[in-house]
Amino acid sequence: MKRLMSGNAALAEAAILSGCTAYFGYPITPQNELTEYMAKRMADAGGVFIQSESEIAAINMVLGAAATGARAMTSSSGPGISLKQEGISYLAADELPAVIVNMVRGGPGMGNISASQSDYLQATQGGGHGDYRTIVLAPGSVQELTEVVPLAFDLADKYRSPVIILGDGMLGQMMEPVDFDNLRRPPDYEKDYVLTGAKGRPARMIRSLIFDTKLQEEHNWKLFRKFQQMEQNEVRYETYLTDDAEMIVIAYGIGARIVRGAIKRLRQENLKVGLLRPITLWPFPAKALKEMAKTVNDFFVFEMSAGQMVQDVRLALEGKGHIHFYGRPGGVIPMPVELSRIISRHYYQEHFGGKRKKR
Amino acid sequence: MKTVYARPKLLKEAHFHYCPGCGHGIINRLLMEVIEEMGLQGEAVCVAPAGCGMLLYNYFEIDVIESAHGRGSAVATGIKRVRPDTLVFSYQGDGDLAAIGTAEGFHAANRGENITVIFVNNGVYGMTGGQMAPTTLLDQVTTTTPAGRDSVLAGHPVRICEVFSMLDGTSYLERVAVNKPAAVIKTKKAITKAFRRQLDGCGFSLVEILAPCPTNWKMGPHEACVWIDEVMSKQFPLGVVKEVPCT
Numbered sequence: 001m002k003r004l005m006s007g008n009a010a011l012a013e014a015a016i017l018s019g020c021t022a023y024f025g026y027p028i029t030p031q032n033e034l035t036e037y038m039a040k041r042m043a044d045a046g047g048v049f050i051q052s053e054s055e056i057a058a059i060n061m062v063l064g065a066a067a068t069g070a071r072a073m074t075s076s077s078g079p080g081i082s083l084k085q086e087g088i089s090y091l092a093a094d095e096l097p098a099v100i101v102n103m104v105r106g107g108p109g110m111g112n113i114s115a116s117q118s119d120y121l122q123a124t125q126g127g128g129h130g131d132y133r134t135i136v137l138a139p140g141s142v143q144e145l146t147e148v149v150p151l152a153f154d155l156a157d158k159y160r161s162p163v164i165i166l167g168d169g170m171l172g173q174m175m176e177p178v179d180f181d182n183l184r185r186p187p188d189y190e191k192d193y194v195l196t197g198a199k200g201r202p203a204r205m206i207r208s209l210i211f212d213t214k215l216q217e218e219h220n221w222k223l224f225r226k227f228q229q230m231e232q233n234e235v236r237y238e239t240y241l242t243d244d245a246e247m248i249v250i251a252y253g254i255g256a257r258i259v260r261g262a263i264k265r266l267r268q269e270n271l272k273v274g275l276l277r278p279i280t281l282w283p284f285p286a287k288a289l290k291e292m293a294k295t296v297n298d299f300f301v302f303e304m305s306a307g308q309m310v311q312d313v314r315l316a317l318e319g320k321g322h323i324h325f326y327g328r329p330g331g332v333i334p335m336p337v338e339l340s341r342i343i344s345r346h347y348y349q350e351h352f353g354g355k356r357k358k359r
Numbered sequence: 360m361k362t363v364y365a366r367p368k369l370l371k372e373a374h375f376h377y378c379p380g381c382g383h384g385i386i387n388r389l390l391m392e393v394i395e396e397m398g399l400q401g402e403a404v405c406v407a408p409a410g411c412g413m414l415l416y417n418y419f420e421i422d423v424i425e426s427a428h429g430r431g432s433a434v435a436t437g438i439k440r441v442r443p444d445t446l447v448f449s450y451q452g453d454g455d456l457a458a459i460g461t462a463e464g465f466h467a468a469n470r471g472e473n474i475t476v477i478f479v480n481n482g483v484y485g486m487t488g489g490q491m492a493p494t495t496l497l498d499q500v501t502t503t504t505p506a507g508r509d510s511v512l513a514g515h516p517v518r519i520c521e522v523f524s525m526l527d528g529t530s531y532l533e534r535v536a537v538n539k540p541a542a543v544i545k546t547k548k549a550i551t552k553a554f555r556r557q558l559d560g561c562g563f564s565l566v567e568i569l570a571p572c573p574t575n576w577k578m579g580p581h582e583a584c585v586w587i588d589e590v591m592s593k594q595f596p597l598g599v600v601k602e603v604p605c606t
Binding site for chain 1 (some may be wrong): 365399400401402403406407414416419420421422423424425426427430433435436437438439440441442444445446462463465466470546598
């Protein structure tokens with residue numbers, strides 16, 4: 001059955017249905033509906049809800065809850081996510097599973113409360129101190145939000161690592177029809193690390209302080225191997241009209257949704273433009289992109305930022321192809337018609353401007 | 360032959376890394392004694408701090424999780440809310456609880472979280488080499504107050520028990536010391552009481568323990584113990600600061 005829900009509320013419901021039993025949050029726009037939904041719903045679901053005194057406290061409550069084996073989650077937006085980076089680094093180091101939601105707003109600093117994609121680098125490059133990565137899932141609709149939530153909890157448990165859901169203010173606040181009929185609660189993993197008191201077993205410890213540099217190095221390599229596995233197994237992306245495309249647009253989240261609208265217009269004008277939409281921003285679908293570069297020369301990156309994912313595109317293409325970029329930072333949300341104009345200008349420049357021969 | 364004292368079984372056979380005359384070793388031992396005597400090894404979860412106490416998981420034969428600097432009360436909250444049957448205590452120093460972790464400690468106390476904070480107050484940042492702590496006394500010389508703590512420049516020593524006593528969420532707050540045998544016995548009683556009250560669901564409890572740090576105080580171990588009686592406890596009076604009847 002379809003229900004009309006905001007992205008924030010749908011995400012919260014999906015988390016409950018995925019077995020989340022501990023949520024800790026602090027108010028910040030544009031994700032408040034998520035915290036409020038949890039406040040109402042968690043008690044009925046038999047879980048724990050706390051409105052914490054800060055984002056720092058919330059992420060550390062998550063850490064404590066995760067250490068007892070609970071599926072734990074917190075959510076925030078830009079400035080609050082910056083505060084959570086301390087805890088995310090500890091979660092990664094301690095190998096504790098957790099889901100962190102960022103409904104990104106315009107920044108830097110206080111910024112504004114509009115939708116933005118300006119936290120890409122923070123999310124995909126580790127974000128906190130130390131040598132670690134987090135899986136980053138970037139849904140593009142309210143329905144897809146509900147689909148990445150069980151996936152996020154599953155990946156967190158599977159790899160014992162924090163997973164980030166990177167939405168934005170628009171995705172969080174807009175209402176769309178959504179159904180939970182196909183949502184499957186992820187399986188329970190055997191957890192031999194949880195702290196519940198050393199009853200009938202040796203005492204356990206969870207810590208990231210390793211004074212012996214050789215042991216710390218070993219721990220880092222262990223984490224690194226885990227991140228390599230993620231890179232090998234967890235890349236997710238979607239393509240749209242790429243088969244005959246002569247220009248591939250790369251965009252994610254709500255940005256990709258706007259691009260779809262632009263591509264529909266462009267196709268009506270017979271411009272052969274397709275879309276590659278990364279669903280995992282880390283690990284980034286680099287191989288798929290590189291593969292496309294065998295037949296396509298022009299890659300157009302659109303981001304609602306001054307250009308962050310474009311770095312990953314550059315790395316993925318390894319010098320192949322030509323990269324175009326268009327960005328709208330600061331919380332500006334362009335219309336499809338604006339994008340279609342910009343894309344077609346680049347498209348025609350490439351084809352008739354004489355820079356490069358048509359294949 | 361009658362055994363009058365033995366090492367608690369929950370204290371691992373390891374050498375403490377603490378300096379000679381440090382109070383942490385005594386407090387570590389007391390905690391394991393109390394948990395052993397109360398038969399709580401199967402329920403206890405300790406949250407270790409950043410600071411001199413951070414390596415206590417090398418000594419405790421109970422479940423331990425490390426917390427980021429100052430976040431012990433928040434981590435303990437997460438554990439206790441999910442697992443109300445566990446005995447959860449955080450072990451925090453004065454920099455940890457009274458400076459960087461004030462918000463987490465204060466609000467855990469205000470929510471009346473049913474946890475226990477073991478608050479070790481030795482008036483300095485020990486592990487980092489003896490800098491001023493929020494609890495450093497006025498005129499006390501530290502590496503960051505070389506001319507002595509001046510209230511105009513560096514504020515006043517924070518009395519955590521008294522501050523927390525104003526919060527309706529707190530249930531039991533006592534200040535004790537480990538500078539002489541009689542004080543050590545009182546400390547053990549206070550820890551036992553705090554744990555007992557947690558098991559009874561009485562809410563937030565905190566035991567503040569004045570502990571000697573001869574290395575950073577630039578004193579001999581005996582001199583440091585005397586200083587707690589003659590100087591430190593004037594600023595931080597010993598005794599029960601708050602005890603709410605538990606219903």
